[in-house]
Amino acid sequence: MRVVPLGGLGEVGRNMTVFEVNGKLLIVDCGVLFPEETQPGVDLILPDFDYIIDRIDDVVACVLTHGHEDHIGGVPYLLRLREDIPLVGSELTLAFVEAKLKEHRITPVLREVKEHEEVSYGPFDLEFVAVNHSIPDAMACMIRTIAGNVLITGDFKMDSLPIDGRITDLRSFARFGEEGVDLFCVDSTNAEVPGMVAHEREIGPVLDRVFGESEGQIVVASFSSHVHRVQQVLDAAALHGRKVALIGRSMVRNMTIASELGFLTIPDNVLIDARDIGDLPMDRRVLMATGSQGEPMAALSRMAHGEHRSITIEPGDTVIFASSLIPGNENSVFRVINQLMRLGARVVHQANARVHVSGHATSEELLHVYNIVQPENVMPIHGEIRHLVANGALAVKTGIDPSNVMLCEDGVVVDLDEGQARIAGQVPCGYVYVDGASVGEIDETELKDRRILAEEGFVSVYAVVERSTGTILAGPHIQARGMAEDDSVFDEILPDVTDALNQALRSGNADTHSMQQAMRRTLGRWVARRLRRRPMIVPVVIEA
Incomplete structure (x- = not known):
């Protein structure tokens, strides 16, 4: 084998x-x-x-x-x-x-x-x-x-x-x-x-206590497939006279399937459509949402940043992270927690309460x-x-x-x-x-380019030339994005870039690529030495 x-x-x-x-x-x-x-x-x-x-x-x-x-x-x-x-x-x-x-x-x-x-x-x-x-x-x-x-x-x-x-x-x-x-x-x-891992049953009493202490709306973030955790949230909501709305397409899909197959038992009159949650007073709302790992497009992240189309986080609300951290997601999760607390929410997570095993x-x-x-x-x-x-x-x-x-x-x-x-x-x-x-169409090369764009910025240098006469008709012009310096800082290196382009033009066997590389090398060395940065440099030469 x-x-x-x-x-x-x-x-x-x-x-x-x-x-x-x-x-x-x-x-x-x-x-x-x-x-x-x-x-x-x-x-x-x-x-x-x-x-x-x-x-x-x-x-x-x-x-x-x-x-x-x-x-x-x-x-x-x-x-x-x-x-x-x-x-x-x-x-x-x-x-x-x-x-x-x-x-x-x-x-x-x-x-x-x-x-x-x-x-x-x-x-x-x-x-x-x-x-x-x-x-x-x-x-x-x-x-x-x-x-x-x-x-x-x-x-x-x-x-x-x-x-x-x-x-x-x-x-x-x-x-x-x-x-x-x-x-x-x-x-x-x-x-x-x-x-040994703690029992899942130990989560129920903790959720019950948190629900009892909460005066505003409650948002519980968990994996969209965690049927047992959703069951415990439904049970706690029923006990405290609250209604639960499922937020997030995958959460709704998975819990609908789990309920139809008998893996999830929904107490009577507890589950409501997310579109109707706004009709309830804040102290009767529970939102079961995706986004426990800080995913930027998940429901909880959009709530934290005020970008959710129908749900806002108010002072006095309680947000429960009912999941463990997947390695590598710590920074994303803590950013969401900090933003939620900035909005005045009480945040309960694995580090301060046993809300997940x-x-x-x-x-x-x-x-x-x-x-x-x-x-x-x-x-x-x-x-x-x-x-x-x-x-x-x-x-x-x-x-x-x-x-x-x-x-x-x-x-x-x-x-x-x-x-x-x-x-x-x-x-x-x-x-x-x-x-x-x-x-499978992008690889580490493209990802490296994306990281450079995010961390170092972007510089373009372009010119128009007539290769038959060896003449620069326009430019070079330099523009930068994502850099602290104003474009005027490049006035210092512009003559050298022009000289490099002229030398490439007069070499006798110049092609577009060699002219672009000449400008890139000159500009790149200067930016690394003078500005201490390594941005993405995109040279463009147009032949008239």
Whole structure:
């Protein structure tokens, strides 16, 4: 068996792993990664499909462990390569995926599975078991093949008192361990966190207390797929005589699906349309919104900056961030919090109240799972490098040989042969950027240009020449944008730029490119020395 992670190893997001046996491919998860501030203008980051694009007909199925964007968000882009790849997952997971695919005008092939159900695709025999996570209906998957058995957890934790009563199926984990797990692919996101994750049920009393103390409107920000958190907000609102409006297209879509399938129970007369929330007094309003990660276009960010078309934040309002921080989003979230407090709102978040618990297993929980499964080989997945290393160290503590712990990044190939895993090489595996309507058309060069524009500014220099006579007919003219200095500062260097252009014209073999480069070099050196900046310089030469 060959195992190739194409995302999720080295970052928190865009999870995707490919398993290969006898020339057939099984994909587990296909998610997205959300961009950081160093990736301006990017909407989403996809796994790199280059490894499978020429073998797309060999893909027998795509297993989806649960319905979070970092596990299903890339599915529409995968199905653009081949629309009939079977999608295998639980009821809620497939419902979320199907709704997403409708927006892309894709009709998928769906195969719903339940706990303990077994299905086969090509050389892969799959068995699904329940795991507890911050979204209902999450699954781990046991993959049985002639080359060995792999247990992949997806995202999971070990909440003993989950809201929906659906615990992580450790009995099946133990059964798999007795059968023999040749490779254990384990969620690493919380591997550095000591102890055990708190129970989801502990959030309810905290929300109840915050609701009881709040006199103005309440805004709760959470992930649009966090059904359990929305359930707790609905229950608290009912208890305190408030009405709840769902804000944000993805929030409305996902909660409608969850309610229709029975995963969300809506108390009578609590949920109202967002368009009617303005008819209620402030002390009876609850807004359940997206934007808990500080996303600039999400509902909460627009409220904080006074840009939401119908909702304003007033002094005395309460805003609850009912989610944990995804690494890399800290600055964005704190900016939103500061702006909300500037408006006079009370902000409740994980640092000052227990309004969220993680959905990922901590170090103590991972130790329990290692002792139960007792795998031959371990491959930590789903996390940054520090998380993967910490998870690998936990495996070693439970007696697993360090040489059997595969610490990999995206694109590193692991071969499993006769019960022994080894790193066999690496395949190219870069970031694929979604930028508006374009997919994979921008690269690091374009992003570098965007960063320069944002940080250093922009200078254009243009001239009109007659090459046959070697004459400058107009210019050079210099204009700058995004720089502190007035355009008049360039009067000092203008003669030198003119001389450089004249020399290029008289060289006898001048072309437009060489003339542009002559102006760029002269101007660039002066700006770096005199203004101590490195802006983007765009030279333009027009031949008359």
